[in-house]
Amino acid sequence: MSFLSDHNHASKAIYLLGFCVAFALAGDLTLYAVLPVYTSSRGFDLAAVGLILSANRLVRLPLNPLVGLLLSRMVRRPFLLAGLGLGILSNSIYILAPDEKLFLVGRVLWGIAWSLIYIASYCMILDITTADNRAWGSGALQSFYFLALAFFPLLGGFLSDTLGFNTALLVCVFFAGAGFLLASLLLPETYQNAPPTNNPETWKQYLPQRILPNLKQGWLEMKELLNRTNVSISYLQLLVFMVGEGLFMSTITLFIARHLDISKSFHGIEIKAAAMGGAILALRSILSSGIAPLAGKISDRWKNRWGILAFGNVLGVLGMIWIAGVATSVLFLAGVILAALYSGVTIAILPALIEEANPRQPVGKLMGLLTTFGDIGMAIAPLLAYNLLEKFSLQNIYTVGAVLLSSGLAFIWLGAVGVMTTRNPKNSRSQNRRL
The missing domain is CATH 1.20.1250.20 (MFS general substrate transporter like domains)
Incomplete structure (x- = not known):
């Protein structure tokens, strides 16, 4: 239209x-x-x-x-x-x-x-x-x-x-x-150029002539993405969605129920774990949504995306440690805030990094790569966490999460080696984007 x-x-x-x-x-x-x-x-x-x-x-x-x-x-x-x-x-x-x-x-x-x-x-x-x-x-x-x-x-x-x-x-x-x-x-x-879909003959010709060849060609071209920088970016994407998103989102309510004292009422209203977990997830989302565009703007201006990524990673490590410690409610809340900032910073910068590292590749293929690794992280986090709960406490699991996040610093260094400054975003592709 x-x-x-x-x-x-x-x-x-x-x-x-x-x-x-x-x-x-x-x-x-x-x-x-x-x-x-x-x-x-x-x-x-x-x-x-x-x-x-x-x-x-x-x-x-x-x-x-x-x-x-x-x-x-x-x-x-x-x-x-x-x-x-x-x-x-x-x-x-x-x-x-x-x-x-x-x-x-x-x-x-x-x-x-x-x-x-x-x-x-x-x-x-x-x-x-x-x-x-x-x-x-x-x-x-x-x-x-x-x-x-x-x-x-x-x-x-x-x-x-x-x-x-x-x-x-x-x-x-x-x-x-x-x-x-x-x-x-x-x-x-x-979609402006759609073929007629009410004709069965269209589907018989369309699938074998266009879809299957494109699937084969896309698979063959994936080999071009195998390099040190893309491996590092993919690992960081896996990490932020496995620890910063998947682990946190799927277990924080249970963590509150088991490790935080929420027995006090507010104006006669008893605060339960599910409501508190929902409030924590809401706070985290608001913080992540606020920091993401700010982090992107700063990285655009400073031309040092890897450095800002490392700073965000350190925030994530500290956040997971403070959550796992549960020393006080204040430290727990501070840990939640730091973990939220880590997620917002990382998720905002990784797409820009992978595009600038692969200026000749279609954006759809690059975002498909990031989405796949993000989905892997989100998928395995709850599965691993709830099976590990048979032998370990959530505090131990969150501590392991902090260790995993710290490994991200090594991959940030690996990806940044030989790339002291990122490409100017103006030089990256801005047209002919496709899924």
Whole structure:
């Protein structure tokens, strides 16, 4: 639709897309906040919780490149609506699931749903933005993600503690349904060169002639990304999503319940672990969203991304140590703040680093590489943490997290060797970006 080329209409479409994405995340973010302390009501053991919270990421690892190939040459809106619809179904299964097996099915469906939603959303943004406002469009969508990350764990924790776990999930179904309705009623198709999809012959010719050859070519070209700098950046991406995101998000509520004294009430209202965990996750998200653009701006001005990355890494190590120590509530909160700053700094700078290190590579391939390593980190963190809880305390696990983060300093040094200053962002590719 040509009207989307107008900046104002494109902005409205991006904001609408942001609300759809944020609403779809309600159930997933609620589970991260409250499931660890509601295992007994469902008969789950802690190892099952780790698998449940990791399943959606494991599904996405092989699915992401396939969805990306499909969406690079087909209409976007049906894929987005399919993802939003699967999100409603997955949230409904959480409510109805009598045991961990059916709950796991819901998580697998959510993994498929989020792959469709996430990649379709970014394809739509690339369709309706130009080189002059593409970063703004991507950042605007990311801001809705951070707002969801701040709001829904808090809301889910509060509703679970006051009205019950299933009621909280029912509210999440409502939000997911609202996102689906918004997209189906108000969001237009953005892909301008889509072939006719109502003709079966189109699909018979389209898949073998375009999708499969591109998949093979893309796989062969991946070898070009194997170098010291890309390995370092990929490891740092894995680290921030495994420790800074996955471990923290999936265990902080359980950590509070086991290691913090929250028995005091506030104006007669008893504060429970799920609500406190939601509040901590909300605080962390707000801090990360605030520091990310600031860190990016400073790194642009100082031309020393590796140095700022190292500074953020040190903050992360200190944060995990202070959280693990639980010496006082003040130190615990300070640790949460430092860990949030680490995540915001790292996630903001790594995409710029990998683009500047590979100026001739398509942005889609580079971001696909980062996304894959991020998903690996998010997938294995809950799985490892909840299985290790059979032998180790959460304090010990967070200490191991601090040690892992400290290893990031070695990879920062490895990546920065021979690259004393990063390339000028003005020299990096700004046009012809594709997923």
